[in-house]
Structures are given as C-alpha cells and as structure tokens.
Amino acid sequence: RKSGDKDLVDNLLFEALETFLPAALRKNPEPMVSSDDTPEGNELAKKVSDRLADLADTLRIKLKLKKAVRHWALYYLGAIKVGYSLELNEIAVQVRRPQQLILDPDAMTDECEYEGEYLGDFRTDTAKDLMIKFPDAKEFIKNEVKEDVGTKIRYVEWWTPDFVFWTL
Numbered sequence: 001r002k003s004g005d006k007d008l009v010d011n012l013l014f015e016a017l018e019t020f021l022p023a024a025l026r027k028n029p030e031p032m033v034s035s036d037d038t039p040e041g042n043e044l045a046k047k048v049s050d051r052l053a054d055l056a057d058t059l060r061i062k063l064k065l066k067k068a069v070r071h072w073a074l075y076y077l078g079a080i081k082v083g084y085s086l087e088l089n090e091i092a093v094q095v096r097r098p099q100q101l102i103l104d105p106d107a108m109t110d111e112c113e114y115e116g117e118y119l120g121d122f123r124t125d126t127a128k129d130l131m132i133k134f135p136d137a138k139e140f141i142k143n144e145v146k147e148d149v150g151t152k153i154r155y156v157e158w159w160t161p162d163f164v165f166w167t168l
Contacts, residue, residue: 013073013074017070017073017074021066021069021070024069025062025065025066025069027062028053028056028057028061028062029056029061029065030053031048031049031052031053031056033045033046033048033049033052055090055091058090059091059092059093061093064080064093064094064095065080067095068080068095071095071097071098075098075099076098077098077101078095078098079095079096079097079098079101079114080093080094080095080096081093081094081095081096081121096121100121100122101119101120101121101122102118102119102120102121102122102156103116103119103120104116104117104118104119107119117160117161118158118159118160119158119159119160120156120157120158120159121156121157121158121159122154122155122156123154123155123156123157123166124152124153124154124155125152125153125155126149126150126151126152126153127141127142127144127145127148127149127150127151127152127153128149128150130153130155130168131149134166137168140168141153141168144168153168155167155168
C-alpha cells in the first residue's frame with residue numbers, strides 16, 4: 001500500500017437502502033378490491049382483482065415502487081403519477097423525481113396522498129410534439145423555436161383539484 005492511499009469506506013446509507021428494497025418489494029402488492037357481498041359483486045371483484053394483478057406485472061409496478069421508495073429515502077419525497085395513456089389505451093404509472101415538482105408550501109398529505117391547492121410538474125417535450133398537443137399555441141411555439149421543431153422545450157404541467165393546465 002502506498003503512502004497517502006485511503007481505505008475504501010462503504011456508503012452505509014446505500015448499503016442499508018439496497019438491502020431493504022428487495023425485502024420490502026419482494027412481490028407485487030396484492031390488489032384490495034371489495035364488493036357488496038352478492039354473488040355478482042364477488043365475481044366482479046375477483047375479475048377486477050385479477051386484472052389489477054396482471055396490470056401490476058405489465059406496468060412493472062415493483063420496479064417503479066422501488067424507484068419511488070429510493071427517492072423517498074434519499075430526498076424525503078417519493079412521487080408516483082397515475083394517469084391514463086391514450087397511446088396504450090391503458091392505465092399509466094410514472095415515478096416523478098421530487099426535484100421536478102413544484103409543491104404547494106401549505107399542502108398536507110393524508111394516507112400518503114398529496115392534498116394541496118396545486119402541484120406543478122416540470123415536463124420536457126419537442127416543439128413538434130407540443131404543437132400537436134396544443135394546436136392553438138402552434139404559432140407561439142414556432143416563434144419561440146425559430147422553426148426548429150426538434151428543439152426540446154421545458155414547460156410546467158399544473159394540477160389543481162379542479163383542473164389541469166400547462167404553462168410555457
């Protein structure tokens with residue numbers, strides 16, 4: 001060993017977290033579906049439960065939960081966005097980086113659900129895709145990027161309890 005060499009030190013936080021995650025997320029969460037206890041209701045609840053279990057595999061829920069829990073452990077906030085994908089015609093689940101969110105400073109959480117007046121989500125898309133999504137703003141976007149429609153543009157998607165809107 002040379003003079004001045006330092007011993008390798010394990011990162012204890014990393015080691016603890018990476019030991020915890022596989023144990024905590026060993027299997028997909030069980031869907032919890034209840035019914036009115038009629039035969040038809042129980043049959044429907046079983047079908048919905050089976051579909052949700054299948055969807056958890058399709059959406060790779062374990063990997064997404066692992067990422068959200070890692071964010072929670074490192075940044076004290078783990079955020080998952082649940083929505084609907086028009087392209088896939090299916091439920092969509094995204095893990096959002098806490099640094100990409102604008103939170104209401106007076107917001108609270110109840111049962112792990114954010115309850116604020118607003119939530120901003122920084123998004124990035126090409127000018128071409130934004131012109132397709134927002135045809136009314138096509139000319140404004142063209143002027144911003146000087147006709148270079150491949151330019152990446154950062155914008156904010158705002159959520160409130162009543163509506164969703166976007167600002168550029």
